[in-house]
Amino acid sequence: MKLHFYGTSGGGAQPELYCSCRICNYAREHRGPDMRSRSQALLNDALLIEFPVDTMMHCFYGGLDVRKYHHVLITHDHYDHFLHQELVDRPIGATPHHYYTTWGSGTKIREKEEAGKKLDQTGHPRPRMFPVWHEVKYFEPIEIVGHTVIPLVARHVGPELQAAIYIINDGEKNLLWGTDTGYFPDETWDYIENKWDGVLDGVVLDCTLHAVERITPSHMCLPQCVEVIERLEKAGKLKADAVKYVTHISHLTDMTHDELSAEAAKHGIKVAYDGLDVEI
Numbered sequence: 314m315k316l317h318f319y320g321t322s323g324g325g326a327q328p329e330l331y332c333s334c335r336i337c338n339y340a341r342e343h344r345g346p347d348m349r350s351r352s353q354a355l356l357n358d359a360l361l362i363e364f365p366v367d368t369m370m371h372c373f374y375g376g377l378d379v380r381k382y383h384h385v386l387i388t389h390d391h392y393d394h395f396l397h398q399e400l401v402d403r404p405i406g407a408t409p410h411h412y413y414t415t416w417g418s419g420t421k422i423r424e425k426e427e428a429g430k431k432l433d434q435t436g437h438p439r440p441r442m443f444p445v446w447h448e449v450k451y452f453e454p455i456e457i458v459g460h461t462v463i464p465l466v467a468r469h470v471g472p473e474l475q476a477a478i479y480i481i482n483d484g485e486k487n488l489l490w491g492t493d494t495g496y497f498p499d500e501t502w503d504y505i506e507n508k509w510d511g512v513l514d515g516v517v518l519d520c521t522l523h524a525v526e527r528i529t530p531s532h533m534c535l536p537q538c539v540e541v542i543e544r545l546e547k548a549g550k551l552k553a554d555a556v557k558y559v560t561h562i563s564h565l566t567d568m569t570h571d572e573l574s575a576e577a578a579k580h581g582i583k584v585a586y587d588g589l590d591v592e593i
């Protein structure tokens with residue numbers, strides 16, 4: 314299983330535009346892995362994970378060519394994961410692109426489709442982008458471009474959003490894509506521990522926050538990622554040689570990439586950065 318990280322930041326990116334904190338200033342000065350764009354990844358050169366506000370930037374500077382990837386898995390409808398406004402272009406020779414979200418995170422793309430139909434009726438042709446929306450439902454496996462994807466409940470903002478995290482199987486390996494979420498809700502633990510018969514080869518977890526000032530239950534900090542990993546291990550759901558990464562990292566960690574990497578390494582965890590290739 315091959316994973317490429319195009320973007321590894323939280324919603325505000327890093328450095329945040331108007332922020333003068335130590336981490337943002339360090340990023341401006343040193344660039345490298347401390348410069349983080351909004352979260353997006355590519356699995357097995359086939360399944361694109363997220364379509365954030367920085368998709369355009371990943372195409373301009375990160376080597377991403379979205380025309381090649383016709384299936385996009387979305388965790389939830391926040392602009393750092395799903396910028397549906399970008400799907401209004403008038404591309405020439407476009408083929409349908411498929412977007413997979415829960416019902417709650419598909420509201421705006423459904424509205425866009427309805428608005429397009431109305432435009433057709435008034436004789437004004439709608440934009441020639443063809444986003445095809447597919448609903449995913451919690452705990453119901455779905456096949457997407459050679460991958461079996463199981464949506465799990467995330468702890469993220471309100472219930473209307475229906476944010477999801479995913480177990481993704483490519484026929485050989487199992488990856489848990491775990492952002493954006495706080496410490497997993499009980500129903501997700503119950504599914505992983507008692508109903509799912511697989512074992513994870515890799516985890517990618519949300520590490521937005523600082524351990525001391527945890528300002529929201531919607532994201533995690535490094536100690537919570539460790540807690541998740543230890544619980545997975547205890548349940549026999551994580552292989553001993555599993556690949557463990559944190560991503561969705563913000564200045565709120567109050568750690569530079571090197572500082573966070575040093576802390577994470579104590580627990581066998583690595584820290585993702587923009588442009589990173591990982592073999593799972």
Ligand SMILES: [Zn+2]
Nearest residue numbers: 323324393493
């Ligand atoms: Zn986010």
Ligand SMILES: [Zn+2]
Nearest residue numbers: 332334337564
């Ligand atoms: Zn900052």
Ligand SMILES: [Zn+2]
Nearest residue numbers: 389391469493
């Ligand atoms: Zn979010």
